[in-house]
Amino acid sequence: MKSFKNFIGGNWVPPIGGEYFENVNPADLSDTIGRFPMSGSADVELAVASAQRGFEVWRATPAPARGDVMRRIGDLMVKRKDEIADLMTREMGKPLTETRGDVQEGIDTAYYAATEGRRLFGHTVPSEMKNKWAMSFRRPIGVAGIITPFNFPMAIPTWKMFPALLCGNACIFKPAEDVPETGHVLVEIMLEAGLPPEVIQLVHGLGESAGAAIVNHPGIPVISFTGSTETGRIVGEVCGRMHKRLSLEMGGKNAQIVFNDADLDLALEGVLWGAFGTTGQRCTATSRLVLQDGIHDELLSRLIDRARALKLGDGRKKGTDVGPMINEAAVKKVERYVDIGQGENADLVCGGRRPSGKGMDNGYFFEPTIFARVQAGMRLEQEEIFGPVLSVLRFRTTDEAFAINNDVKYGLSSSVYTKDVNVSMRAMNELDNGITYINAPTIGAEAHLPFGGVKQTGNGHREGGWEVYDFYSETKVGYLDFSGALQRAQIDNYLGTPD
Ligand code: UN1
Numbered sequence: 466m467k468s469f470k471n472f473i474g475g476n477w478v479p480p481i482g483g484e485y486f487e488n489v490n491p492a493d494l495s496d497t498i499g500r501f502p503m504s505g506s507a508d509v510e511l512a513v514a515s516a517q518r519g520f521e522v523w524r525a526t527p528a529p530a531r532g533d534v535m536r537r538i539g540d541l542m543v544k545r546k547d548e549i550a551d552l553m554t555r556e557m558g559k560p561l562t563e564t565r566g567d568v569q570e571g572i573d574t575a576y577y578a579a580t581e582g583r584r585l586f587g588h589t590v591p592s593e594m595k596n597k598w599a600m601s602f603r604r605p606i607g608v609a610g611i612i613t614p615f616n617f618p619m620a621i622p623t624w625k626m627f628p629a630l631l632c633g634n635a636c637i638f639k640p641a642e643d644v645p646e647t648g649h650v651l652v653e654i655m656l657e658a659g660l661p662p663e664v665i666q667l668v669h670g671l672g673e674s675a676g677a678a679i680v681n682h683p684g685i686p687v688i689s690f691t692g693s694t695e696t697g698r699i700v701g702e703v704c705g706r707m708h709k710r711l712s713l714e715m716g717g718k719n720a721q722i723v724f725n726d727a728d729l730d731l732a733l734e735g736v737l738w739g740a741f742g743t744t745g746q747r748c749t750a751t752s753r754l755v756l757q758d759g760i761h762d763e764l765l766s767r768l769i770d771r772a773r774a775l776k777l778g779d780g781r782k783k784g785t786d787v788g789p790m791i792n793e794a795a796v797k798k799v800e801r802y803v804d805i806g807q808g809e810n811a812d813l814v815c816g817g818r819r820p821s822g823k824g825m826d827n828g829y830f831f832e833p834t835i836f837a838r839v840q841a842g843m844r845l846e847q848e849e850i851f852g853p854v855l856s857v858l859r860f861r862t863t864d865e866a867f868a869i870n871n872d873v874k875y876g877l878s879s880s881v882y883t884k885d886v887n888v889s890m891r892a893m894n895e896l897d898n899g900i901t902y903i904n905a906p907t908i909g910a911e912a913h914l915p916f917g918g919v920k921q922t923g924n925g926h927r928e929g930g931w932e933v934y935d936f937y938s939e940t941k942v943g944y945l946d947f948s949g950a951l952q953r954a955q956i957d958n959y960l961g962t963p964d
Contacts (some may be wrong), residue, residue, distance in 0.1 A: 467499035474515040475662035489618040491789040492779040501645040504670035509678035512666035519570030519663030520635040532582020537658035540567035558788035560780035570620035578627040596948035603938035605633030609687040610679040618647035620846040712926040716849040717877035720909040725759035727882035739906035745853035751906040799852035806845040877918035878907040
C-alpha cells in the first residue's frame with residue numbers, strides 16, 4: 466500500500482508516533498488509496514517551530530513576489546487539473562465535472578491572490594494637523610492553522626491558504642482525513658511553484674488529535690476552520706480563551722423559494738443541482754424547497770420524477786449524476802434524519818434508503834431523498850443533515866416565505882425564483898443570509914466575492930474576495946509629523962476651539 470508522509474520542517478517525514486490511517490474510495494470500499502500519518506501534538510510542535518522560521522523569511526519577501534508564487538501555483542494546477550480531479554473523485558466521490566470545478570476554484574483563487582500581491586491596499590488620509598501625514602498599511606500576523614473539510618478538498622484549502630500566504634503568513638495545513646491525497650498534491654504543487662519550504666507545513670490526521678493540537682498551540686495566532694457548527698463552537702471556545710484570531714465557516718440550512726410566476730424549468734434544474742449535487746454534502750446545499758401554492762403540486766411531482774431518474778454511482782464513470790457519501794457515519798446520520806422526518810409525519814415521497822443494485826453495497830451510496838408536507842419548525846426543517854435530503858414546504862405570501870427562510874439558526878445562502886423585480890429586491894434586503902441568489906440555486910459562489918454566512922453559520926468573517934485579506938493581515942497605522950513642533954491631537958486642532 467502506498468504510504469504518504471507529512472511535510473514538516475522542510476522535509477517529507479513520517480509521523481513521530483509511527484501510526485497511520487487508511488484512505489478508502491467511498492464508491493468502492495475494496496479500493497484503498499493509501500495510508501496517511503496519524504499525527505499528534507509532537508508533530509504539530511515541530512511544524513510550529515519550522516513555520517515560525519518560514520514566517521521570518523516569507524514576511525520579508527515583497528508581496529508582489531509572493532504573488533508571483535501564487536501565479537505559478539495556479540499555472541501548475543491548470544496543467545494538472547484533470548489528474549487532480551480524478552484523484553479527488555476517487556477519494557471523496559463527487560463526479561468528475563464537480564471535482565474539475567473544485568480544482569478550477571483553486572486556480573481562480575490562485576490568480577486572484579497573485580494580482581492582490583500588487584494591491585494589498587492601505588489608506589492615506591488627511592491628518593487634523595498641518596505638515597503631518599496619516600496612513601494605514603498591512604502587516605502579516607504569523608503562523609496560520611488551516612483546518613479544512615472533505616467536501617471541497619481543493620477550493621476550501623486554497624481559499625484559506627492563498628490569501629494567508631499572500632499576506633505574508635506561514636501555514637500549517639491539516640486536510641480532512643477523508644481527503645488527504647488532495648492535500649498532499651496541493652502542497653507538492655505549492656513547493657514546486659517556489660514557496661520556501663518552511664512556509665508550509667502539512668500535518669495529516671484526525672480532528673480530535675492533530676486538529677486539536679493546532680487549535681490549542683500558543684504559537685499559532687490565527688485559525689481558519691470550516692466544518693460543523695458543533696466543532697466550530699469548541700474551536701471558538703479555545704481560540705477565545707487564547708486570544709486567537711479565528712474565522713469559522715460552519716453549517717447551513719439553505720432554502721430555495723419558488724414563486725408562482727417563476728420559470729419552473731429553471732427552478733427544477735436549480736433544485737436538482739442545489740440539493741443533490743455533491744450528494745447534498747455542501748454547506749451551501751439546498752435542503753429546503755419552499756413552493757408557492759399555485760405551483761406546489763406541479764413542481765413537486767416533476768421534481769420527484771427527475772430525482773428518481775438520477776443515476777447513482779462511481780463519480781469516475783460516465784453518466785453518473787450522484788456519487789456516494791463520504792463515509793459510514795455520514796450515511797448513518799442521514800438514515801437517522803429519515804427516521805426523524807417520518808416520526809414528524811412528513812411525507813417521504815422519494816428515496817429514503819441505501820440503494821440496492823450492482824456495486825451499490827460496496828460504497829456509501831444513499832438515494833436522493835425528498836420529504837413533502839414538511840412544516841416549519843420540524844427538526845427535519847431546522848437541522849443540518851449534510852446529505853441528499855430535501856424538505857418541501859408550501860407558502861402563500863411573500864412574508865410567509867421569507868419568514869420560513871429566516872427562521873433557522875443558520876444563514877449561509879438562499880435562492881429565490883421569480884420574475885418580479887420587486888420581490889427579488891425585497892429578498893436581497895430581507896433574507897438573513899450571507900449570499901442570496903435570484904433565479905439561481907443556493908450554490909454557485911465565485912472566488913472573487915466574499916463567501917460566508919450570518920448567525921450560527923459563521924463568526925462574522927468572510928472567505929474569498931477582498932475581505933479575506935483583512936482577516937489574514939494586521940492593520941497598522943503610521944503617523945509622520947514633519948512640522949518640527951509638538952502638535953497635540955484633539956487639542957492643537959487647526960480649527961481651534963472657541964473659548
Ligand atoms: C460549500 O458549500 O461547502 O458555493 C462550499 C459554491 C462553492 C463553494 C461551496 N464554490 O458554489
